[in-house]
Amino acid sequence: MNKNILYIAIAVIVGLLAGWLIFGYSGSEANANKDVSEMSDNHDHSGESENQMWTCSMHPQIMQPEPGDCPICGMDLIPAESGADGLAMNEIKMTENAMALANIQTTIVGNGTMSEDDGMISLSGKIATNEENNAVQASYFDGRIERLNVNYEGQKVNRGQLLANIYAPNLVAAQQELLTTASLKESQPALYKAVRNKLKLWKLSENQIDAIESSGKVRDNFPIYATVSGTVSEVMAREGDYVKQGQPILKVSNLNSVWAEFDGYENQISNLKIGQKIKIVTNAYANKEFEATISFIDPMLDNAKRTVTVRATLKNTDDLFKPGMFVTGKLKGELKMNDELITVPSSAVMWTGERSLVYVKTNPNEPVFEMREVTIGNRNGENFTISKGLQYRDEIVTNGTFSVDAAAQLQGKKAMMNKEGGKTMTGLEGHMGIQGDSVGKSNTKSTMKMELPNVFQTAFEAALKPYFKMEEAFVVSNPGQVSTLAKTTLDKMKAIEIGSLGKIENSHLSKCIEMLDAISSNLDLKKQRAQLVVLNENIVALAMNIKSPLETLYVQKCPMANSYKGAIWLSTEKEIKNPYYGDEMLSCGSVIDSIN
Known part of the structure; x- marks a missing residue:
């Protein structure tokens, strides 16, 4: 009897313990979940997702406010890097590692004293013949040139030569008249x-007439003598040609004086005056300056060059x-010294055609x-004067400006070609973001419209024809054809x-020539494609300025080329045919701009 009671008691205790373990733990867990749920409900998440942007890991130029698929490759979008706390809409924060990789350098700008070169206007031009000293040697009678003693450009001639x-034939008849009338004089x-x-x-001399x-005797051939001294600048006839009376045979230039002709831009015209002293330097005599005086300023502006x-x-x-x-x-220009004058390197300024931008630290x-x-x-x-927008002692980016701008675009911030921020990068971002800084070799060159x-445009477009064929050779990965x-x-x-x-x-054209020379001189496809990156940066920069x-x-741009820094190229077709990967990733890329 006692044993039964003991067994019952033990069973009740075990049952109570099991019930507590089952129902008591579940209730505690439910209460805990309830507390967590209440905490979650009371927490405001709106700030976390309000400015969240989504991008593609393979195509970082894609920026969308909602998750989804990449419109280029179809991959799932991932959250873009969140902005740093406390940053304004126009501000961007970079890591020290990114700063070092992009070789970003800053300079503190200021006013105050002007250097010796401040206010100096630089003009580019070339030497031309002085047209006031040009002369044309013409034929004085109709006939056929039996012998031409001066027959190439650059040949020196002296008066009487x-x-x-x-x-x-007309002179033959005139000689017959002379001999006939000589007996009747x-x-x-x-x-x-x-x-x-x-x-x-x-133009026969007295001595020639007396000799006849x-x-x-009647002479068949008559000589033509030079009436001026100079250098032959153009041969306008050849042996065997029939010439009319007064028809030019040679153009002769007297090079004892020459013209230095420069292009003056619209914003420089107010500083140019006839009679103004100008110092001239040539590549041939780089360490020597020649002084001259401005003798002529064209009253008509060239509409094509705006000069x-x-x-x-x-x-x-x-x-x-x-x-x-x-x-x-x-x-020397009429640049007056004042407290508001600020000068910055041209590499610091990005110019879109409508506005000019700098990045300030x-x-x-x-x-x-x-x-x-x-x-x-x-x-x-190589400097710009800034009349508005900067202050004395501002620290600005002077090297790597476009790398900073590209980082701003990737973070959905306002940027040069992305005025509003938080939108897909379009237009010239691929071209301007890569140029110069991305290859880590030189400062950005295309800071101003060319x-x-x-x-030049006509000749450049002629050069693009074999360029496009070369790109086709890159697409099919044929290094021999690429080189040719x-x-x-x-x-x-x-x-x-x-x-x-x-x-x-x-500078852009010289870089194109340098890269083409490198591509043509080797058959290593990997090296050729690396050189193609730099070539395309410069070719696109020039092509963007064809009217x-x-x-x-x-x-077009492939974000994966150039070690994932991205690389651009020029094409006549919208369809993507990637020259950097060929069949490996033939369609990787997108059209970022067009030149119509």
Whole structure:
């Protein structure tokens, strides 16, 4: 009986213990979940998701306010990097590692004393022949050129030198008249004199006429002698040609004086005056300056280049200057010193055509930058004067400006081509974001819109034809064909007239030539594609300034090329055919801009 009671008691205790373990623990867990739920309900999440942007890991240029699929590759979008606390809409914070990789450098700007070069205006130009000293050697009678003694450009001629022998049927008849009237000069002196004068009008000398008369023989060929001294600048006829009376045979230039012709831009016109002193430097004599005086300023503005021709006359008795030689002219502008004058390097300024922007470091102890719009005054050499937007002692980015701007776009901030912030990067972001800084070799060159002469644009478009064929060879991964077509493109590029190009434009063209030369001289496809990155940066920079291309051109970008820094290229088709990967990732990329 006692044993039964004991067993029952033990069973009750075990049952109570089991019931507590089951129902008591569940209730505690429910209460805990209830507390967590209440805490979650009371917490405000609106601030966490309100500004959240979504991007693609493969195509970081995609920025959308909601999750979804990448419109380029279809991958799931991931949350973009959140902005740092306490940053304004225009501000961006970068890591020290990113600063070092992009080689970002800053400079504190100021006013105060002006350096010796401040206020100096720099003009680019070339030596031209002095047209006031040009002369044309023409034929004085109809005939056929039997012999041409001066037959190439650059040949020196002296006054009285024999230039050519011409067979002239009219002179043969005139000689017959002379010999006939010579026997009648006593009885008909007026007729005799008229025949002699006719020969003189054909530039025959008294001695030549007397020689014909005394010999009594008719000459078939007559010489033409130089009437001026100089250098042959153009041969306008060849042996065997039939020429008319007055038709030019040679153009002769006297190079004892030459013209230095410069392009003056609209914003420089107010500082240019006739009679103003100008210092001229040439590449041939880099350590020597030549002084001259401005003798002519073209009253008409060139609509294509938006420049006026500024001319100075140089003495050239020592034959130092050669027509076609590039020169740089420096003259003092009327730049007045004042407390508001701020000068910054041109590499600090980004120019979109509508506005000019710089990045200012707002925190001296942290890499925090703010995009700021500025107003540009004159350009003096490699510097800009800022009339509005900056203050004395502001610290601005002077190297790596476009890398900072690209980082701002990736974080959904306001940027050069992304005025509102938080939107998909479009337009020139690929081109401008890569140029110069991304390759880690040079400062960005395309800070200003380029002025490309019409003759340059025509020749440049001709060079693009083999360039597009070279890209097709990259697409099919054929290094031999790439090398051959790069050589063809190189020859076309070298044939481009660069006389009227500015420093920035000439720098882009020179880089194109350098990269094409490198691509054509090796058969390593990997190296060729690395060189193609730099080539395309410069080709696109020039192509973006073509006013009316013969066909629509598309600027395309692959975000994975160039070690995931992204790389651009130019195409005549919207369809993506990636030259950096070929069949491996043929369709990777997107159209970021077009040139219509």
